[in-house]
Amino acid sequence: MSYQKIIILGNLGDDVKQTFTPAGIAIAKFSVATSKKWKDQQGNAQEKTSWHRVVAFKKTAELCSQYLKKGSQVMIEGELQYGSYDKNGVTMYTTDVVAQNVQFIGSRTDKPQQPQQQQQQAYQPQQQQAYTQEDIPF
Secondary structure (H helix, E strand, C coil): CCCCCEEEEEEECCCCEEEECCCCCEEEEEEEEEEEEEECCCCCEEEEEEEEEEEEEHHHHHHHHHHCCCCEEEEEEEEEEEEEEEECCEEEEEEEEEEEEEEEEEECCCCCCCCCCCCCEEECCCCCCCCCCCCCCC
16 A cells, blocks of 8 residues: 655645636646745754645636635645656656645735634545546646
């Protein structure tokens, strides 16, 4: 038996881009930034931001497109999917997080003292479905 899972908590870098397959399946693509902060040996604050490409399907994709926007804070649970494509004769490699669960936490503009409506809306699919490369149009 084997298992993989990734959890990301961060903020959207841009609005969600939604498309549909020829069969009408919704696909949402967006990027999430995560940051790591530390102090170097001289005591100076350092920060490194990593960007994660996320793709969601079906109802999860529709909800992401409806409720998420640039700056929204989300927690994504999913699995990594690796791919490649040819760009002008050069093989380019990609790593995507295929979202299985998305929790809408809030946005960077939310003030901590104000209650947040719809703070944690989550959609969990009833059953896992495997997608082949032919199902994913990128």
